[in-house]
Amino acid sequence: MVESEFGLESGSKKLILEYRPWKGQRVASWMPIFSIAREAVYQLFRRKVFWLIYALGLLVFFLYFFGQYLFFWVADQQAEPVVRVGGFGRANPNDMLQFLRGILKMDGSAETFRNFFSFQARALVILLAFAGTTILGEDLIHGTLLFFQSKPRGLRNYLVGKFLAASLVVHLLTTLPALLLFFEICFLESWSRLWTQQRVFWGILGYGVLLNAGLVPLLFASAASVRKTVPMILLWAGLFLLIPSLCMILVEGLGLSPAWRMLDVWGCLECLGERCLGAPTSIPGQRPDLQIKPILAGLSLSLLSVFCLAITRSIYLRGENE
């Protein structure tokens, strides 16, 4: 008998003596979905790069968070002709209020949240591209898919679990900070806003669901096809930075139909999102007559989601392992 570094004889004797059968009760077949989602999220949280991108993404949130304090403080100082703003010098409170309310829209209205979601786009795109390769692409690279498929209801539980994990990433950067801002404004102004501004509250949730439904299928399809982080970030940067500029050139520069904006995924999400919030329907920087119609935006997102789900299904059903 050969003695190995782990002690061969003792190992097999231990197995003979100590191995016990398991006769416990199994949980419901859909419960592993939560284990898959939890492990995917842990996988992501173990990466330092994730926290770096997330922290950068939260800078906009902190700008809004402290901006609200500034807004309500300035609103209290309106009677004064001039106020001292920390170490930055003196300013007229009415001018400041005009700037915060009129230009930055930090008044807690639907526009505040529309702008907040819009500013989060870039950070969200980068974070999702990174998350997609970590929680989906790496499974295909490491051949983990067959491990999942060999379990009861493997593929179904896998896809739903990963969908939950990706949704959490979307909400961590958009819906949750937006809700925090909403409650902060209620705290600073009045809790009656919970009733008077219900539309905004539900709008935030609706916008979150919309982002989820629009972006996660796209994430699945692209992460399953591209799999590696850098190409994935390049692909998403192209989709969310290059294509919107291209659409703008086509519609505003070349005078083509606004239907071309259907190619702009984020533009379509914004178009529908601002309707969820009940914000004025004019996207900053776009001529109102050249904006995409909501029905076309909805059609574009629906077609994209169906297409992405079909690609995802075909890749995962093929059971590809590298």
Place this chain on the structure above:
Amino acid sequence: MEIGGKKILRELSFSVSPGIIGLLGPNGAGKSTFIKLILGVMRPTKGEVLLNGKGNYGGEDPLTRVGFMPEARAFHPSMRGVDYVIFAGELQGMPRRDARRRANETLDCLGVGESRFRPMGQYSAGMIQKTKLAQALVHDPPLLILDEPTAGLDPPSREEMLELLRVLGDSHGKSILISTHLLGDVERTCDQVVVLNQGECLFCGKLLELLKPSKSLFQISFAGEMENPQEIFQSAGWEFTLGEEPGLGVVAGPPGESPTHLFQSIHRARGWVKKLVPVEPRLDEVFFTLIQNHRGGK
């Protein structure tokens, strides 16, 4: 079974009884496809796979009774060994508390010990294989499907893994299907063999049956005044193949034939036998003969 219009497995029909079963075949024989069919990852274009008499498509019961150890890494390097096995248990429908207890027990039994709390990216090949075996075993399935369980292992670790498999099969009554290229592993561990080539089953049955010689073979060393040994052996009903030196060679007779006549014939020709050693057929020789005959037949 067809993939992309190409037939991967054809007219594959066999059944195996509980025990340790070796799944053998050259590259492209269809071993991986066959495993995917058993796991229900792929569906056969015709026919069905029955596990314990039940199909595995649409229902979930059969897969709860199977533990699969993939050949690929199938884990994230930052994951701790114990977490990987707990996770596998949860995916099999075990409550988290049970999965945690069983994962620690199984890893301990397999000799992973305290290393189970280290990230798997830091594991040696032997530890990785044991952890993968533990995740297949955590829910105590009666059937284990192991894809290349000794791949990349050094000889002591390989010996240890084979010993663990023998113990699981013999002492704990597990049925184990081992897909491997290493014929020596099969020879030392398995009692049944399935040989695949180009999607067809060439043999399915007991290993001893496969290794049963079609002729009685002996290595012979003789001396004396024999002028034409070839004729002498032929007159006794044995074929003789001369070896590298005079007086050395291999004799082949009908199966089960005792070499008594051979001794008498040599004695009559004024010779004597110095050494007569029975030649046992080796699995690799039998395997290559099977494959070559199959290719030749096509």
